[in-house]
Amino acid sequence: MKNKRYILCYLFVLLAFLKVFPQGGKNEKIEAMRVAFITDKLKLITDESQKFWPVYNDYQDKLKAARQEFKKQPTTFSNDKEAQDYLDAELLLKNREYNLYKEYYEKIKKTIPIKKVAELRQAEEDFKKELLKQLQGK
Amino acid sequence: MIEKYKQYSLKYMLLSVSLIAAVNTFSQLDTTKKIKAPKHYFTPTLFSDYYVTPDKSIPQIRSRAKGLIEDKIIRNHLKSYQYSQLTGGFYVPLLTRDYERASGNTANFHLLVTGSYMMAMPRFAGISDHNLLKACAGLRGIYNSGKKGIWFFDATPFMSTDLSASCHTAYRWGGVALYDYMANPSLSFRFGFIRTFMFGNRYHLPYMGIRIGRLDRSYFSLQFPQIVTFSFPVGRYVRGGFYAKPMGGVFNMANNDTVYYKNPNEKTIFYGRFEMNYGLRIDANFSKHFSIYVAGGFTGYKHLGFFSDAENATNTTGALNRFYGELFTPSVFANFGFTLRIGRAKSIYKNYNMYEVFNTNSTIGVGSDINMGDGNIPNDIKKKVQANLKMKDVQDLIEAQDLY
Numbered sequence: 001m002k003n004k005r006y007i008l009c010y011l012f013v014l015l016a017f018l019k020v021f022p023q024g025g026k027n028e029k030i031e032a033m034r035v036a037f038i039t040d041k042l043k044l045i046t047d048e049s050q051k052f053w054p055v056y057n058d059y060q061d062k063l064k065a066a067r068q069e070f071k072k073q074p075t076t077f078s079n080d081k082e083a084q085d086y087l088d089a090e091l092l093l094k095n096r097e098y099n100l101y102k103e104y105y106e107k108i109k110k111t112i113p114i115k116k117v118a119e120l121r122q123a124e125e126d127f128k129k130e131l132l133k134q135l136q137g138k
Numbered sequence: 139m140i141e142k143y144k145q146y147s148l149k150y151m152l153l154s155v156s157l158i159a160a161v162n163t164f165s166q167l168d169t170t171k172k173i174k175a176p177k178h179y180f181t182p183t184l185f186s187d188y189y190v191t192p193d194k195s196i197p198q199i200r201s202r203a204k205g206l207i208e209d210k211i212i213r214n215h216l217k218s219y220q221y222s223q224l225t226g227g228f229y230v231p232l233l234t235r236d237y238e239r240a241s242g243n244t245a246n247f248h249l250l251v252t253g254s255y256m257m258a259m260p261r262f263a264g265i266s267d268h269n270l271l272k273a274c275a276g277l278r279g280i281y282n283s284g285k286k287g288i289w290f291f292d293a294t295p296f297m298s299t300d301l302s303a304s305c306h307t308a309y310r311w312g313g314v315a316l317y318d319y320m321a322n323p324s325l326s327f328r329f330g331f332i333r334t335f336m337f338g339n340r341y342h343l344p345y346m347g348i349r350i351g352r353l354d355r356s357y358f359s360l361q362f363p364q365i366v367t368f369s370f371p372v373g374r375y376v377r378g379g380f381y382a383k384p385m386g387g388v389f390n391m392a393n394n395d396t397v398y399y400k401n402p403n404e405k406t407i408f409y410g411r412f413e414m415n416y417g418l419r420i421d422a423n424f425s426k427h428f429s430i431y432v433a434g435g436f437t438g439y440k441h442l443g444f445f446s447d448a449e450n451a452t453n454t455t456g457a458l459n460r461f462y463g464e465l466f467t468p469s470v471f472a473n474f475g476f477t478l479r480i481g482r483a484k485s486i487y488k489n490y491n492m493y494e495v496f497n498t499n500s501t502i503g504v505g506s507d508i509n510m511g512d513g514n515i516p517n518d519i520k521k522k523v524q525a526n527l528k529m530k531d532v533q534d535l536i537e538a539q540d541l542y
Contacts, residue, residue, distance in 0.1 A: 013476070
């Protein structure tokens with residue numbers, strides 16, 4: 001009897017968590033799409049893959065953090081100061097993106113051949129087009 | 139005392155979840171807070187597990203079975219045996235260091251603090267109910283060379299006592315040291331040493347393992363003495379696995395029912411149990427943050443033993459000497475649990491070294507040998523991902539000029 005009560009309580013907690021944590025968020029799906037897309041385009045060999053993905057994942061984490069910080073800015077402005085703050089934040093984001101690009105361009109060059117680095121840039125552009133295509137398809 | 143303990147456990151669990159939710163909500167509301175990229179590959183992780191086997195009458199003897207110590211008086215005293223356990227545990231990353239090598243490889247070191255509590259609930263029809271607590275707190279360090287090698291160390295001191303009646307509290311420790319050689323993402327070997335109680339006694343054993351197949355696809359893994367499994371993805375979020383795994387432990391138990399009748403004055407005895415489980419486990423990874431699992435099957439070998447505290451007092455390293463041992467015919471078992479990963483972690487897509495680190499960490503369960511599953515390793519399936527996108531999901535990925 002006590003065991004049944006335990007099991008019921010346990011199942012209740014599980015169901016509550018299922019409600020709080022729904023299946024795979026949009027960001028996770030986009031990340032999975034990006035990884036599959038780049039993997040397909042670059043055709044990395046095992047040794048390259050082992051070096052490339054930790055560095056590229058790190059780059060994406062930092063890029064994402066910078067963009068999320070910018071997204072916290074209010075997008076309606078009640079005065080000039082708020083508008084100026086928004087523009088400053090945007091400039092800061094662009095600056096951070098550029099610095100990260102420069103830093104990780106050097107790091108990624110150490111992990112895969114330069115030809116594949118150039119292909120990576122192209123693959124990222126193609127991935128954006130793929131996302132747009134999916135949006136248009138709705 | 140046990141009711142009090144249960145109430146406190148539930149209260150603390152609810153309080154912890156509320157606190158986490160509140161901190162999460164407020165951190166999202168705070169627009170001035172600078173968002174940093176995640177520092178750790180591991181997120182603070184909570185897990186809980188429930189395991190049960192049905193009632194079996196005693197005797198259930200296999201003739202001439204090894205480890206059997208017949209004692210009709212104890213057997214008649216106990217009458218029947220049923221076992222269930224409830225486990226809760228956590229690990230939290232304390233420190234993560236990345237080292238970028240000149241070769242382009244990224245090595246890293248992870249230091250985790252671990253803890254768990256387990257309430258073992260053996261039930262014998264002939265004696266009073268005993269609720270046995272095992273609680274541990276430990277440290278584990280993992281060094282990933284970024285190439286082929288991973289070093290893993292775990293030391294877990296724990297205490298064991300009987301919550302239902304007065305007895306001594308024992309302090310013991312378990313530990314693992316192993317080296318993992320990953321020849322390639324589809325083949326790895328592990329060698330090391332393990333000090334464990336999971337076979338219902340204290341043993342020092344070599345650790346030997348081999349895995350064939352990628353961790354994000356189907357693989358076969360033989361990890362002696364932890365587990366033998368064939369694991370396979372079922373879609374993007376579900377993973378199934380056939381497995382064989384020992385489940386057991388040694389717990390302090392009050393001798394208030396004079397189970398050790400030859401020395402009725404002895405206050406404490408040790409209860410040791412061990413089952414060899416053969417079953418199927420399904421893990422549903424609903425997101426990076428939350429997984430549940432259910433498992434069931436049969437116990438091919440089920441052992442129960444009792445040990446004298448006084449007679450083993452001077453034995454601090456070797457296997458403990460039993461005064462009673464019983465073997466049971468196979469029965470079924472059921473096991474289910476959940477794993478909750480809180481906060482953000484560094485991305486690990488296609489980082490097979492980190493997949494191996496995660497798998498090593500989950501295979502060597504925290505304290506009570508509970509396998510938390512590999513919900514943080516995404517399944518690699520061929521099917522194209524359809525994200526059902528909206529503009530707001532991708533607006534920070536696409537520049538205005540991409541639209542022309």
